[in-house]
Amino acid sequence: MEKTSPNEDADNRDPARPARPRTFPTREAGVRDRQPMDRSVDFPVSVVLPAGGTGERTGLQTPKQFCSVLGRPLISFTIQAFERVSWIQSIVVVVAKEYMDLMTDIIQRFQHKKVQVVPGGKTRHRSICNGVLALGEATREEGQMLAADRAKVVIIHDAVRPFVEEDFLYKIAMSAKEQGAAGAVRPLVSTVISTTSEGYLDHSLERAKYRASEMPQGFTYDVIHQAYQRCTESDFEFGTECLHLALQYCGTNAKLIEGPPTLWKVTYKRDLAAAESIIKETLSQSACIITGGSAQAVTLADALQKAVGALDTELDITPDLMGDNSKYLLEEWNFIQISVSHSCLSEVEAILMDLEAVNRALLHPVVVIWVHLNGLDELSVSRKMAVPAAIRDLASAAKLRNILVYGIQLHQSADTERWERSVLRVAEITSTLIRDRSPALVGQLLQA
Ligand SMILES: Nc1ccn([C@@H]2O[C@H](COP(=O)(O)OP(=O)(O)OP(=O)(O)O)[C@@H](O)[C@H]2O)c(=O)n1
Ligand SMILES: O=C(CO)[C@H](O)[C@H](O)COP(=O)(O)O
Incomplete structure (x- = not known):
């Protein structure tokens, strides 16, 4: 648990364990606190949730985003985290072609709103790019509403990070609008070293100087769209960092914002059990x-x-x-x-x-x-x-x-x-x- 605030959990003792969420039902209320927050966002914000991966590292047949947590696919929790934010106007979920029907069923079964499903690509960058392009197409189809309604800011968030809160999304959206790009960071848990080709230590990085790049990240639509137009095949194939594309291809320096430990990504099988136990606590x-x-x-x-x-x-x-x-x-x-x-x-x-x-x-x-x-x-x-x-x-x-x-x-x-x-x-x-x-x-x- 955090000492005083989520950001002080610098050693990341238990990355899976959040502070009891603010949405926890209190005795007084007896009900989840769904009061709208006092946040005004006067520009259109859309979200792209890449969910086109296979989840190889879990060792499971089912991609982790579709694994059931308390009787519900993980991705449904992530969608819900965005859906309940009133100032988010639309959510594009990017899934592999063979899972598009399943995704449509999930949306219907759990009555998700504001969601559009688009086909993914071979790599995460290709999937995100498809999502961003779909946002552009949606607005073109709307003809004259184009200028007013096109997402000014696009938030990108891995579908397998279900614990994201409105106040943090707000910080990302506002910084992205002002700076062109913004992203969540966390202190490093382990030191990063480089190795020689023979498997020996080459050098180690000074841990305090570096940060782990997490999600969500936010961009103005123009920056992220342009970054994907200009980046190379090699970026699409091997790149792992959208903020890097914004810097390299648009000259946009991202504002980095330290996020809570709950932004952690479900990567291994045990993370699914951790996610379930966190959800139970809420x-x-x-x-x-x-x-x-x-x-x-x-x-x-x-x-x-x-x-x-x-x-x-x-x-x-x-x-x-x-x-x-x-x-x-x-x-x-x-x-x-x-x-x-x-x-x-x-x-x-x-x-x-x-x-x-x-x-x-x-x-x-x-x-x-x-x-x-x-x-x-x-x-x-x-x-x-x-x-x-x-x-x-x-x-x-x-x-x-x-x-x-x-x-x-x-x-x-x-x-x-x-x-x-x-x-x-x-x-x-x-x-x-x-x-x-x-x-x-x-x-x-x-x-x-
Ligand atoms: N071609 C891909 C690959 C990944 N992703 C998504 O990107 C997010 C983060 O990627 P990662 O954790 O690496 O997911 P996987 O690629 O599925 O996992 P693994 O690397 O273990 O196979 C996930 O929501 C994943 O579905 C995607 O949309 N399209
Ligand atoms: O690292 C990241 C920051 O941009 C992304 O969050 C992404 O989750 C990376 O996924 P992968 O596990 O496939 O490298």
Whole structure:
């Protein structure tokens, strides 16, 4: 984690781990903070996301941009990061020809807006160039709107860097407009050395003098367009740096801006796991307990609320999700349904239908936990064979719609100590299920 600001993480101890994003739902809001930032950008800004690579270094069959992270392709997270920025007018995603249909499906399935898909090239520079040219073509087709609407600034960002924030994009866009080019940099993690042809040390660079060039980068349309018109086949084939093309072919010195460690690029297989764990941290840890109004359920809900205090999970209690309480469905809450004595899953089914009706699980998995409280002399539901099977079936169907259903069973006890231990276990299991969103435990009836 950063010391005081993201930029102070100079040794880059954990490049994958961001500060808890500002979009994290707070207890006060109970919902992601999607307030528009106080940024005014009075010129058109478009984005090119190169996504035409094969991801060889991951060793996976599927190119990393299409790998599933929490049930959603990585590239969808990157697109969303740009889409939610109100002053970005269009996004061009560049993909290899054979993945254009898949990309179109992803756009439809996750309801992305402002996105155009264009075919990529053999190298990253060729792909980016195609994206830039497509921006020009789009505006030509619009005829008289050309002058006003053509992107003044083009932001280029690797599709495999999903954690980019609006305030940093703003800095890049403004600097690009003023200077012609701007790019993100980070302190070097390791020293850069050059080697002799025999594999010995030739010389080493003074690390403090150098920076790692990251993404996003921003350019005025004219600079990046001209740079690609003028650069050589060798640049297209072997080049790795757009800022260099702007300098060499347009004489434009890029403004370098130190970015947060979260700009890191998914390159290896393990980076996908790191991305998933970061995304999980950004998801809501809050849950709404539905008691159905029963006194025993309310007592359990109160006890749970106290017990989770130390576990970084926030709980609200409501008798139902009707009327004003339906607000929980629209905000980023997870759900805990307490059922007392009867072992019927109809209450969970009702929550699933409500969630579906508002399309709540489109972008992120929602957790629904069924807590079944057995009375003192009641037969445990796990011994009623139909229940574990019913919850498994219900959960399997819900999982296809990105809703993760889990079950927990606990027994009422006259022994206070025993009861408190059970409540604590429910609190711990609940917190863990919400935090981990484990697909493997979906449909399981856990014992507290
Ligand atoms: N012909 C290419 C090659 C790369 N890229 C994109 O450029 C970004 C950064 O490149 P990199 O991390 O090198 O991706 P890959 O080339 O896919 O990975 P690898 O080098 O491991 O094969 C990625 O979003 C990648 O899809 C592209 O659009 N067109
Ligand atoms: O380094 C870069 C700065 O321009 C680019 O971000 C790019 O990600 C390089 O990708 P590759 O891993 O293919 O070199």
